[in-house]
Amino acid sequence: MSIKSISVCGYAKINLHLDMTGRRDDGYHTVNTVMQTVSLCDDVTVTLREDERIFATCNIQGVPTDEKNLAVRAALMLREAVGFSFGVQIDIFKRIPMAAGLAGGSADAAATLVALNVLMGNPCSIDQLCELGSRLGADVPFCIVGGTRFADGKGDILHDFPNMPDCAIVIACEGEGVSTPWAYRRLDEAYGNFEASFGYVPKEMAALKEALQKQDVLKIANTMYNIFEIPVLSERPVAAEIRSLFLSCGALGAMMSGSGPSVFAIFATEADAETAVERLKNRGYCPYLCHPVEC
Numbered sequence: 480m481s482i483k484s485i486s487v488c489g490y491a492k493i494n495l496h497l498d499m500t501g502r503r504d505d506g507y508h509t510v511n512t513v514m515q516t517v518s519l520c521d522d523v524t525v526t527l528r529e530d531e532r533i534f535a536t537c538n539i540q541g542v543p544t545d546e547k548n549l550a551v552r553a554a555l556m557l558r559e560a561v562g563f564s565f566g567v568q569i570d571i572f573k574r575i576p577m578a579a580g581l582a583g584g585s586a587d588a589a590a591t592l593v594a595l596n597v598l599m600g601n602p603c604s605i606d607q608l609c610e611l612g613s614r615l616g617a618d619v620p621f622c623i624v625g626g627t628r629f630a631d632g633k634g635d636i637l638h639d640f641p642n643m644p645d646c647a648i649v650i651a652c653e654g655e656g657v658s659t660p661w662a663y664r665r666l667d668e669a670y671g672n673f674e675a676s677f678g679y680v681p682k683e684m685a686a687l688k689e690a691l692q693k694q695d696v697l698k699i700a701n702t703m704y705n706i707f708e709i710p711v712l713s714e715r716p717v718a719a720e721i722r723s724l725f726l727s728c729g730a731l732g733a734m735m736s737g738s739g740p741s742v743f744a745i746f747a748t749e750a751d752a753e754t755a756v757e758r759l760k761n762r763g764y765c766p767y768l769c770h771p772v773e774c
């Protein structure tokens with residue numbers, strides 16, 4: 480077998496809207512979310528091997544390289560589904576902060592599924608890859624498809640949504656990380672486990688949809704929502720400080736992504752975003768300037 484290799488980007492996501500609609504009998508929360516692909520990305524290089532080993536390498540210490548890595552699990556899953564016998568090496572150059580609410584692991588898994596499928600001559604359709612991906616994590620189907628999407632169910636059932644216009648987005652992830660189960664426990668405490676008797680009513684998304692349809696960046700920034708913000712930011716003062724800092728730098732809007740602690744801000748101009756990046760750097764933070772990516 481000649482060596483075959485392909486490199487793809489595994490893009491991070493932010494949530495423009497994230498709300499709960501209830502809790503299923505199996506304990507999973509059901510969500511309403513609008514996700515957006517952004518240009519902050521990991522580089523994922525997938526290489527076929529003559530032996531049968533499937534493993535990852537990573538430029539960041541502490542990222543698992545065995546089947547604890549979501550990208551390795553993705554390759555194992557595709558091998559089982561398609562029935563190939565060769566091995567796979569997945570070299571990940573990480574830029575997306577980990578356990579940050581930016582779906583970094585899901586992005587690597589999605590990139591691996593797409594790249595490996597291409598290397599094998601596309602045995603699976605995108606829908607089939609999404610079905611496989613949803614078994615790895617709720618965000619993986621979105622990371623495969625990308626762009627601007629509304630998702631419900633566990634966040635894995637995707638629907639078309641108006642595209643986000645180009646704009647400057649700054650993301651910062653600092654301070655103590657957030658484990659997603661911890662964040663959900665905080666939410667459950669705050670909202671009576673989302674039992675029907677608590678009467679939680681999910682927020683409307685009509686204003687955000689209209690803002691996206693009109694390509695109105697200011698209105699998008701003003702209509703974003705994340706149910707995790709109050710319970711998580713009250714326990715993560717650094718993230719809360721960054722959110723305030725973004726607003727004091729003139730951001731049109733700033734919000735936590737996913738279950739945090741990363742915070743993103745939308746700016747009217749590239750120059751405003753660059754000024755905010757400098758101010759955050761002067762405080763010792765490590766912000767990323769990026770843009771929406773269309774699918």
Ligand code: ATP
Nearest residue numbers: 548549577578579580581582583584585587618737
């Ligand atoms: P989400 O937004 O989907 O909840 P996240 O951005 O909060 O995800 P990840 O960056 O995906 O979180 O990482 C969560 C954990 O998953 C890490 O602590 C890490 O041990 C594990 N992990 C497995 N595979 C990867 C990977 N390829 N990249 C990063 N973390 C990974």
